[in-house]
Amino acid sequence: NSLPLAFHPERIIRPLDPTRYKASRNSMATDFKSIPLIDIGPLVSKWDDPNIEQDEHVAEVVRQLDKACRQAGFFYVKGHGIPDSLIKDVREITRTFFSLPYEEKVKIKLSPGTGYRGYQYVGENITKGVPDMHEAIDCYREVEPGMYGELGKTMEGSNKWPSNPPEFRNMMEEYITRCTDLSRKIMRGLALALGGSADEFERRGAGDPFWVFRIIGYPVLPNGSSADMLESDIGCGAHTDYGLLTLVNQDDNITALQVRNHSGEWISAVPIPGTFVCNIGDMLKILTNGIYESTLHRVINKSSKYRVCVAYFYETNYDAAVVPMDACVNKTGGVKKFGEAVYGEHLVSKVTTNFVI
Ligand SMILES: N=C(N)NCCCC[C@H](N)C(=O)O
Numbered sequence: 001n002s003l004p005l006a007f008h009p010e011r012i013i014r015p016l017d018p019t020r021y022k023a024s025r026n027s028m029a030t031d032f033k034s035i036p037l038i039d040i041g042p043l044v045s046k047w048d049d050p051n052i053e054q055d056e057h058v059a060e061v062v063r064q065l066d067k068a069c070r071q072a073g074f075f076y077v078k079g080h081g082i083p084d085s086l087i088k089d090v091r092e093i094t095r096t097f098f099s100l101p102y103e104e105k106v107k108i109k110l111s112p113g114t115g116y117r118g119y120q121y122v123g124e125n126i127t128k129g130v131p132d133m134h135e136a137i138d139c140y141r142e143v144e145p146g147m148y149g150e151l152g153k154t155m156e157g158s159n160k161w162p163s164n165p166p167e168f169r170n171m172m173e174e175y176i177t178r179c180t181d182l183s184r185k186i187m188r189g190l191a192l193a194l195g196g197s198a199d200e201f202e203r204r205g206a207g208d209p210f211w212v213f214r215i216i217g218y219p220v221l222p223n224g225s226s227a228d229m230l231e232s233d234i235g236c237g238a239h240t241d242y243g244l245l246t247l248v249n250q251d252d253n254i255t256a257l258q259v260r261n262h263s264g265e266w267i268s269a270v271p272i273p274g275t276f277v278c279n280i281g282d283m284l285k286i287l288t289n290g291i292y293e294s295t296l297h298r299v300i301n302k303s304s305k306y307r308v309c310v311a312y313f314y315e316t317n318y319d320a321a322v323v324p325m326d327a328c329v330n331k332t333g334g335v336k337k338f339g340e341a342v343y344g345e346h347l348v349s350k351v352t353t354n355f356v357i
């Protein structure tokens with residue numbers, strides 16, 4: 001049929017070669033000064049409707065998503081259907097966990113042996129060689145031994161959940177399920193925006209999405225309120241996300257997440273209660289041949305309060321070989337800007353260099 005070729009449909013296993021993926025240096029992000037807020041209600045209610053392409057309300061959502069992804073690579077969503085109580089409870093239970101003594105938290109310590117799953121202390125995650133001022137629990141879709149052959153070895157393991165607070169695991173797993181469903185719906189909107197059929201991504205390389213989940217805490221810093229920030233005060237250094245779409249659940253009342261526009265200005269993603277901050281990852285940048293940008297962002301908690309953020313990352317299948325979609329290549333002058341990237345290789349190249357452990 002005439003659908004744009006988004007992914008190689010076969011499951012391709014390749015030897016590890018982290019140098020093969022090269023991020024593009026020329027950012028497409030424009031000089032946006034703020035991040036748009038989109039009510040995705042119509043998409044959330046019609047996502048599975050076979051006549052979705054005829055719905056004018058969905059079409060308006062799709063138009064706004066497309067504009068936001070072209071201009072900023074970042075947007076807020078409301079009307080997403082995830083209960084506000086769950087969104088808040090997830091942050092509160094995170095706060096409770098991080099307030100426990102170190103000895104308690106380190107019981108679920110992250111290590112290569114756990115497939116890089118578990119708890120990392122402040123300063124153990126590094127971005128571009130500099131330690132980040134955050135602590136976190138990292139979780140990934142679980143990988144059984146042999147599941148992806150050699151390509152999957154590094155990420156083999158099951159998640160490490162704390163036994164205290166006791167309801168932590170159940171609540172987070174419920175939340176992950178809901179974030180996966182929501183991401184699929186938003187990706188359907190983006191598939192339509194790019195001229196494909198709604199389930200394009202699911203059928204071509206994201207049918208078994210490799211999700212990533214980070215439960216993060218940013219401590220109050222000694223130099224917090226001073227004007228002269230030190231490099232060592234950065235909560236999370238400038239980076240792009242790795243996959244397709246990120247859903248950020250951030251604390252209300254603390255402005256800390258910053259997004260870089262084309263001129264190099266840092267635009268704050270000021271919290272809007274009840275919304276998610278969404279952003280595009282590296283795999284979607286490749287798929288769209290750069291029409292959508294995986295925008296650089298960073299976190300600096302200058303406030304006098306401990307900041308909590310729970311980030312869900314919706315990614316392609318682990319073994320997806322990602323190439324620019326034909327429809328997008330045609331829209332951008334017919335030249336492919338990126339070679340093929342195997343998502344699992346991209347993830348492994350990040351994970352194995354992200355930690356001082
Ligand atoms: N799974 C994702 N996207 N995690 C984002 C973490 C970004 C910081 C990491 N040290 C880095 O340098 O990538």
Ligand SMILES: O=C(O)CCC(=O)C(=O)O
Nearest residue numbers: 214248250257299309311
């Ligand atoms: O803390 C935040 O607001 C965002 C964190 C982030 O960018 C990440 O973990 O990839």
Ligand SMILES: [Fe+2]
Nearest residue numbers: 239240241297
């Ligand atoms: Fe990020």
